[in-house]
Amino acid sequence: MEMSYVVQDSSECIGARRGMIYMDANATEAPRPQAAAAMLAALALPGNPSSIHAAGRAARKLLEDAREGIATRFGARPADLVFTSGGTEADALAVHALGQGRRIIIGATEHDAIRAAAPDALRLPVDANGVADLDALAALLAAGPALVCLMLANNDTGVLHPIAAAAALCRAHGALLHVDAIQAAGRLAVDLPSLGATSLALSAHKIGGPMGAGALLLAPDVPVRAHLPGGGQERGRRGGTPALPAIAGFAAAVQACTPRDLAPLRDRIATAARDCGAVEIAATAPRLGNTLCLGLPGVRAETQVIALDMAGVQVSAGAACSSGKVGRSHVLDAMGLGPLAAEAIRISLPWNVTEDDVAHTIAAYRSMATRLRRGAAA
Amino acid sequence: MRIVVAMSGGVDSSTVAGLLAEAGHEVIGVTLQLYDHGAAVGRKGACCAGQDIHDAKRVADHLGIPHYVIDAEARFRDAVMADFADSYAAGETPVPCVRCNQTVKFHDLLGLARDLGAERLATGHYVQRLDGPDGPELHRAVDPARDQSWFLFATTRDQLAQSMFPLGAMPDKNAVRAEALRLGIAVADKPDSQDICFVPTGSYADAVGKLRPDALTPGDIVREDGSVIGQHDGIARYTIGQAKRLGNAAQDGGARRVVVSLDPATRRVVVGAPDAGTTLVRLRDVNWLVPPARLRCMVKLRARETPHAAEIIPTEDGAEVRLDAPALPAPGQACVFYDGERVLGGGFIRPPSRQPRTTPT
Numbered sequence: 001m002e003m004s005y006v007v008q009d010s011s012e013c014i015g016a017r018r019g020m021i022y023m024d025a026n027a028t029e030a031p032r033p034q035a036a037a038a039m040l041a042a043l044a045l046p047g048n049p050s051s052i053h054a055a056g057r058a059a060r061k062l063l064e065d066a067r068e069g070i071a072t073r074f075g076a077r078p079a080d081l082v083f084t085s086g087g088t089e090a091d092a093l094a095v096h097a098l099g100q101g102r103r104i105i106i107g108a109t110e111h112d113a114i115r116a117a118a119p120d121a122l123r124l125p126v127d128a129n130g131v132a133d134l135d136a137l138a139a140l141l142a143a144g145p146a147l148v149c150l151m152l153a154n155n156d157t158g159v160l161h162p163i164a165a166a167a168a169l170c171r172a173h174g175a176l177l178h179v180d181a182i183q184a185a186g187r188l189a190v191d192l193p194s195l196g197a198t199s200l201a202l203s204a205h206k207i208g209g210p211m212g213a214g215a216l217l218l219a220p221d222v223p224v225r226a227h228l229p230g231g232g233q234e235r236g237r238r239g240g241t242p243a244l245p246a247i248a249g250f251a252a253a254v255q256a257c258t259p260r261d262l263a264p265l266r267d268r269i270a271t272a273a274r275d276c277g278a279v280e281i282a283a284t285a286p287r288l289g290n291t292l293c294l295g296l297p298g299v300r301a302e303t304q305v306i307a308l309d310m311a312g313v314q315v316s317a318g319a320a321c322s323s324g325k326v327g328r329s330h331v332l333d334a335m336g337l338g339p340l341a342a343e344a345i346r347i348s349l350p351w352n353v354t355e356d357d358v359a360h361t362i363a364a365y366r367s368m369a370t371r372l373r374r375g376a377a378a
Numbered sequence: 379m380r381i382v383v384a385m386s387g388g389v390d391s392s393t394v395a396g397l398l399a400e401a402g403h404e405v406i407g408v409t410l411q412l413y414d415h416g417a418a419v420g421r422k423g424a425c426c427a428g429q430d431i432h433d434a435k436r437v438a439d440h441l442g443i444p445h446y447v448i449d450a451e452a453r454f455r456d457a458v459m460a461d462f463a464d465s466y467a468a469g470e471t472p473v474p475c476v477r478c479n480q481t482v483k484f485h486d487l488l489g490l491a492r493d494l495g496a497e498r499l500a501t502g503h504y505v506q507r508l509d510g511p512d513g514p515e516l517h518r519a520v521d522p523a524r525d526q527s528w529f530l531f532a533t534t535r536d537q538l539a540q541s542m543f544p545l546g547a548m549p550d551k552n553a554v555r556a557e558a559l560r561l562g563i564a565v566a567d568k569p570d571s572q573d574i575c576f577v578p579t580g581s582y583a584d585a586v587g588k589l590r591p592d593a594l595t596p597g598d599i600v601r602e603d604g605s606v607i608g609q610h611d612g613i614a615r616y617t618i619g620q621a622k623r624l625g626n627a628a629q630d631g632g633a634r635r636v637v638v639s640l641d642p643a644t645r646r647v648v649v650g651a652p653d654a655g656t657t658l659v660r661l662r663d664v665n666w667l668v669p670p671a672r673l674r675c676m677v678k679l680r681a682r683e684t685p686h687a688a689e690i691i692p693t694e695d696g697a698e699v700r701l702d703a704p705a706l707p708a709p710g711q712a713c714v715f716y717d718g719e720r721v722l723g724g725g726f727i728r729p730p731s732r733q734p735r736t737t738p739t
Contacts, residue, residue: 303493306446310494324435324447325411372493
């Protein structure tokens with residue numbers, strides 16, 4: 001009964017009620033009702049998973065059930081999953097734990113979570129499509145022990161790196177490979193052993209779970225020294241009482257999500273946008289089906305985002321600072337897009353997108369592009 | 379009406395947004411991020427946005443209006459800061475606020491407002507736009523203590539037609555604060571901003587030195603006949619009429635001395651009698667808010683000074699101003715023409731032409 005209440009409420013609040021269309025799933029996925037229900041249930045429990053009494057044991061069961069469910073889904077052993085506060089912490093923990101005594105090599109289009117954790121890292125260049133250059137990787141690996149950080153899917157463009165091939169290179173050179181799978185998880189089948197990665201970062205809210213939970217998954221027998229040792233939780237790998245309600249929501253979202261192929265809907269928007277003069281970025285690269293990066297020559301990205309927001313279509317552009325300023329995307333700059341990097345927006349379809357949402361988005365984009373391109377030409 | 383309000387995070391523009399929203403307009407708040415605040419205050423790791431941007435967002439939240447931050451850093455650096463430093467290095471005393479109003483605010487932001495289908499751009503400036511028989515006119519604010527018309531002389535008639543300044547008619551700042559309080563705006567008691575926004579430390583010379591180190595190269599302090607009477611530590615630290623920072627050169631044979639000109643080519647600061655001066659002022663980049671014509675009016679050569687009576691003569695490349703009584707105009711500053719409360723136009727003061735100086739006999 002509780003579930004059905006949440007389902008109704010959630011479908012309403014995602015857009016329909018206020019006539020808003022949410023097309024910014026890569027910022028945060030539309031919440032899954034199952035996650036909200038699991039969180040409410042967990043919030044009602046009084047116990048701390050570290051306590052030995054009955055309430056503690058119940059909390060611990062919930063935590064370990066969540067661990068098993070998530071680990072199994074991504075091909076890891078439950079014991080090799082460390083819960084964190086989110087994707088940024090999972091990435092930072094990987095760099096901290098696996099980067100000791102190694103050179104760190106990161107893809108040029110990695111998320112800031114990795115860039116800030118490894119500010120002095122060597123940069124692995126990408127091609128014009130944003131795909132990592134594996135010849136360059138082989139050359140970089142030849143110089144000695146390394147940790148390579150490469151994302152599975154890029155947040156701005158959806159572009160997929162050839163992780164399995166990169167992993168083979170890393171193995172051949174005795175290097176470790178950390179994979180940020182935050183955007184890919186829930187949208188593609190993600191399996192740690194078949195990727196051949198040493199570790200994998202996940203974030204609950206990019207799967208339709210809550211903000212405030214994430215995980216670092218490890219290959220068997222990879223030791224991790226805690227960044228925050230605290231009370232020794234997570235087998236000494238991450239201190240602090242786990243955010244149980246968020247973790248329960250995380251597990252429920254993982255269980256509820258079945259990858260849905262959104263590429264046909266995405267491509268409808270892409271086709272319409274190209275007809276308005278837009279450039280579809282990384283169109284020929286392997287990409288997430290939900291992600292569309294569109295450059296509109298002569299029109300600043302922030303103007304496009306504001307105009308679409310005023311039309312009720314919510315998208316994003318570039319790297320948002322905490323001030324809300326839209327900065328240039330280092331991803332698009334690394335791809336060598338030039339001025340178009342400041343004229344590109346990201347449309348990312350949520351798991352529950354409807355045909356109507358897509359039609360409205362197309363209409364709003366057309367009207368925006370027609371008006372602003374006329375302005376730009378004048 | 380759909381109106382874009384330029385919100386700085388201060389009480390003035392916040393009140394403008396509040397009043398327009400209360401009046402039932404569709405208000406869109408926009409804050410320009412003009413420079414990296416973290417870099418400006420010199421704190422490593424500080425957020426690129428200052429507290430003002432967060433304040434503007436909170437005001438917009440409170441008013442229930444959408445709010446966006448626009449990255450104008452590159453444009454501000456090129457159009458305002460570089461010009462500011464170059465101007466100082468050339469021995470002028472620039473007014474970056476006028477350049478900013480001219481470029482970033484009333485050109486770029488107005489362009490954004492048009493792109494977003496807004497009919498007006500509203501700001502918290504203390505000036506009045508009044509509709510006259512020949513279109514919109516720019517007038518001084520009702521409160522003379524707050525009047526900012528001198529800083530807005532370069533606003534074109536087209537720009538004026540698309541702008542609104544709701545605070546120009548306010549009797550005084552207390553009235554604005556009272557309105558802010560009534561609207562529940564949290565920044566109602568925030569102190570007024572001081573100085574030039576991108577120089578939060580107050581040291582213009584340091585800011586100029588970062589962009590144009592040559593402007594801080596030491597040189598000679600000389601009399602008008604060229605004889606050396608002291609040393610200075612960079613012409614960017616001096617402006618026409620200044621008596622400070624002259625050391626022993628501030629007194630010459632018992633007579634008080636002030637800066638009468640700056641020569642960037644020889645890095646010389648020239649001092650002379652404070653009542654020296656000129657009656658001829660040449661202007662560049664003149665903006666006319668009335669049809670250009672030879673006319674008599676009052677002019678202001680600095681933001682805060684009593685107006686001088688003068689005659690304006692339009693020229694091919696600007697205008698000539700003939701003052702009734704000599705004054706010490708500082709190149710780079712604005713000379714704004716007033717007919718009573720109305721702004722007729724204005725321009726930037728050119729450096730004196732490079733003719734040999736004739737010493738008064």
